[in-house]
Amino acid sequence: MFRLKKRATPAPDGLLLHGRQLTLRRGQRVLLRDVDVDLAEREVLTLVGPNGAGKSTLLRTLIGLEGYHQGLLLTRPGLRVGYVPQQFAVDRNLPLTVDRLLSLAGGRDSFARRQAVEDAGVGHLLRQAVQDLSGGELRRVLLARALSRKPHVLALDEPAAGLDHNSQTSLYSLIQHLRDRYGFGVLVISHDLHLVMAASDQVVCLGHGRVCCRGEPASVQEHPEYRALFGELGPATAVFPHAHSHAPVLTPVKPRSNVHNG
Ligand SMILES: Nc1ncnc2c1ncn2[C@@H]1O[C@H](COP(=O)(O)OP(=O)(O)OP(=O)(O)O)[C@@H](O)[C@H]1O
Numbered sequence: 333m334f335r336l337k338k339r340a341t342p343a344p345d346g347l348l349l350h351g352r353q354l355t356l357r358r359g360q361r362v363l364l365r366d367v368d369v370d371l372a373e374r375e376v377l378t379l380v381g382p383n384g385a386g387k388s389t390l391l392r393t394l395i396g397l398e399g400y401h402q403g404l405l406l407t408r409p410g411l412r413v414g415y416v417p418q419q420f421a422v423d424r425n426l427p428l429t430v431d432r433l434l435s436l437a438g439g440r441d442s443f444a445r446r447q448a449v450e451d452a453g454v455g456h457l458l459r460q461a462v463q464d465l466s467g468g469e470l471r472r473v474l475l476a477r478a479l480s481r482k483p484h485v486l487a488l489d490e491p492a493a494g495l496d497h498n499s500q501t502s503l504y505s506l507i508q509h510l511r512d513r514y515g516f517g518v519l520v521i522s523h524d525l526h527l528v529m530a531a532s533d534q535v536v537c538l539g540h541g542r543v544c545c546r547g548e549p550a551s552v553q554e555h556p557e558y559r560a561l562f563g564e565l566g567p568a569t570a571v572f573p574h575a576h577s578h579a580p581v582l583t584p585v586k587p588r589s590n591v592h593n594g
Pocket residue numbers: 358361363381382383384385386387388389390594
């Protein structure tokens with residue numbers, strides 16, 4: 333669970349995350365420039381863009397794992413984030429069962445953990461060593477770990493990478509289903525554009541650290557910059573609409589003065 337810095341400042345509307353003009357540099361390089369992002373309850377927001385566009389950096393910034401230099405980031409007070417990273421290093425010299433990994437995740441709520449295990453469909457893996465899991469199994473275990481934190485925001489960095497097509501589709505349907513059950517907002521990075529268009533409420537397309545276009549999947553696909561990046565894409569198979577309430581108050585996460593800059 334990542335708890336973002338809290339300050340009791342009211343914010344415009346009931347978004348989970350509200351980022352404005354977020355800018356992040358590393359040395360001379362600008363990794364993010366003037367990025368605006370809002371994430372509402374129960375919304376699936378997908379970040380797309382070519383390799384190196386800044387998607388992981390933006391996702392990590394939005395959930396408080398990276399500082400930023402300029403801009404404004406507001407979060408709902410007490411926001412809990414479940415994060416499934418793109419890479420998860422498993423130390424082969426330190427055997428660890430799935431059960432142990434999940435209990436180390438920090439959640440003291442064993443009911444939530446059991447529920448997460450069931451929801452992610454990993455009950456049969458609990459006694460298995462983490463280092464022996466297949467790529468697809470590890471994704472689901474990491475998903476269970478994220479769910480056990482009862483997140484308000486589920487952040488997934490390329491959760492479908494390396495999965496076969498059926499596994500990708502079923503993972504996305506599972507995320508949709510869990511979003512409906514848990515009511516969290518989802519921030520997800522994906523390179524599978526068909527899946528993105530079928531399963532997202534909002535798409536933000538990044539290029540060189542900037543937002544080049546954004547909107548609902550159907551409209552983003554028509555955007556010239558999107559087409560320039562990705563070419564023509566066939567029609568999405570389904571679009572899942574969402575509804576969310578706008579409860580008030582967000583909390584600002586201040587730019588960090590100690591942000592690594594070199
Ligand atoms: N700590 C760092 N210092 C310098 N450059 C960095 C640092 N972290 C990331 N970068 C660079 O920032 C750019 C954006 O990286 P990021 O991982 O956010 O891209 P991405 O869009 O997620 O890419 P991919 O699709 O390949 O995963 C890349 O060019 C990367 O090399």
